[in-house]
Amino acid sequence: MSKELPNPDGHLVVVGAGIAGVRVVEATRSAGWAGPISLVGNQPGLPYDLPPLSKNIISGTWTAKQAELISYEMLDALAVRYFEFDPAVQLDRRRNVVSLNSGIELTYDTLVIASGARAKPLSGNPRVHTIRTMADAEQLRDRLNSAAPSTVVVVGSGFIAAEAAAAISRYRDHAVHLVCRGPGPCAKSVGPPLARWLRELHEKNGVVVHAQRTGTIMERCGAMPLEVILDDGRTLVADVAIGGVGSEPNLEWIGSANIPTDQGVLTDADGRVVGTPDEFIFAVGDCAQWGSSADGVSRGQHWTRAVDQARHVGLRLGSGNYARDADTTRPATVPYVWSDQYESTIQVMGNVSPEDDVHHLVLDDTTAMAVYGKGAYVTGVVSVGLPRAALKIRKAMKDSRRIEDILAHV
Numbered sequence: 001m002s003k004e005l006p007n008p009d010g011h012l013v014v015v016g017a018g019i020a021g022v023r024v025v026e027a028t029r030s031a032g033w034a035g036p037i038s039l040v041g042n043q044p045g046l047p048y049d050l051p052p053l054s055k056n057i058i059s060g061t062w063t064a065k066q067a068e069l070i071s072y073e074m075l076d077a078l079a080v081r082y083f084e085f086d087p088a089v090q091l092d093r094r095r096n097v098v099s100l101n102s103g104i105e106l107t108y109d110t111l112v113i114a115s116g117a118r119a120k121p122l123s124g125n126p127r128v129h130t131i132r133t134m135a136d137a138e139q140l141r142d143r144l145n146s147a148a149p150s151t152v153v154v155v156g157s158g159f160i161a162a163e164a165a166a167a168i169s170r171y172r173d174h175a176v177h178l179v180c181r182g183p184g185p186c187a188k189s190v191g192p193p194l195a196r197w198l199r200e201l202h203e204k205n206g207v208v209v210h211a212q213r214t215g216t217i218m219e220r221c222g223a224m225p226l227e228v229i230l231d232d233g234r235t236l237v238a239d240v241a242i243g244g245v246g247s248e249p250n251l252e253w254i255g256s257a258n259i260p261t262d263q264g265v266l267t268d269a270d271g272r273v274v275g276t277p278d279e280f281i282f283a284v285g286d287c288a289q290w291g292s293s294a295d296g297v298s299r300g301q302h303w304t305r306a307v308d309q310a311r312h313v314g315l316r317l318g319s320g321n322y323a324r325d326a327d328t329t330r331p332a333t334v335p336y337v338w339s340d341q342y343e344s345t346i347q348v349m350g351n352v353s354p355e356d357d358v359h360h361l362v363l364d365d366t367t368a369m370a371v372y373g374k375g376a377y378v379t380g381v382v383s384v385g386l387p388r389a390a391l392k393i394r395k396a397m398k399d400s401r402r403i404e405d406i407l408a409h410v
């Protein structure tokens, strides 16, 4: 028999002060948690949001302050003890203790693992930039500021690479190349026709897109530019190189604690770590592989999913009825992600795969929409520059995935 009710007078320890960790402490306290709450962060300064890094920070249009998620005053008002720049280094489940780098030991009654993910390195070369932390983004911004007009090569097929290429070409005087595997940027998430449309969008904005290509970054001597060797044999010489090739979870600190992991920490449909029936251990956000994920059981890598999971766990914990009424706050079963490139907001609902049938496709100059499906059901919808239609479709997809039901909202 598992223990079902965490003690809301106990000590809640949340490891990871990204969006998921911050939303957990806010939701838990607002739902009535009376005990002490500790939020453990491994970076200096206040917690900040990640989406602005590849859009507003590298372009120089925002300061770091604008990306902050919460103030010190708010943390005080929530009576949250924030351990800044003091990473968790070990979890001892036998003693219910999280050890921090400083030597502090936090004894928890309830633990939430929210330590997110880090950028996968494209090469071991420190001169190749990645964008996952504020320090990464500021370093890249400063490098772009200090370089005379030069060549920037971005290697990556996902949203972060495409956003970086867009932000740099739009706001800065550099020649930008984007190397991506599919027929255009973000093909895995938006499907081939929309990827080709995005490719044109980038090209209209001056980016040279090397589609259906991979790139290997090679060091030349000393301060010489880097070389990006494409798989068709061509070489791009890069003054600045950026890799956006995915992420991996930050789970080293739980390494010896025997927490079940696959791509991330495995949880049930409510975020409780599987195989811990007598403990209150939860995982949320990019480090977690939720059993409830609509797209099978993949690790989260999107903002809305992290926020929904955090809110769900926080409200359940704070209200002291974690096991009951979970349906009311359980994260939506329609995955959602957005991306901003140039003037366009791209919204993806559901999951698209390249083999899906295309049931509806409109490609205009500044807007686009594609409805993808398998058999009688919609798998995913991608819209560009059509926020009201996207909202309607997103709502409709919660009730039905039948193609005729979704096409009625297009």
Ligand SMILES: Cc1cc2nc3c(=O)[nH]c(=O)nc-3n(C[C@H](O)[C@H](O)[C@H](O)COP(=O)(O)OP(=O)(O)OC[C@H]3O[C@@H](n4cnc5c(N)ncnc54)[C@H](O)[C@@H]3O)c2cc1C
Binding pocket: 015, 016, 017, 018, 019, 020, 021, 040, 041, 042, 043, 049, 050, 051, 052, 053, 054, 086, 087, 088, 089, 114, 115, 116, 117, 118, 131, 132, 133, 160, 250, 253, 284, 285, 286, 287, 300, 301, 302, 303, 304, 306, 336, 337, 338, 339, 340
């Ligand atoms: C550049 C960028 C742009 C993005 N843009 C979008 C977008 O437009 N739309 C969208 O849907 N999604 C976007 N995402 C994805 C989205 O931001 C993430 O899914 C979301 O931030 C995940 O939140 P998280 O709190 O789980 O993880 P994180 O934000 O990674 O936070 C985890 C925190 O825990 C810290 N940590 C790690 N190890 C430890 C430790 N041992 N002790 C203490 N703390 C630790 C980390 O440093 C980090 O601060 C973007 C991501 C990036 C990187």
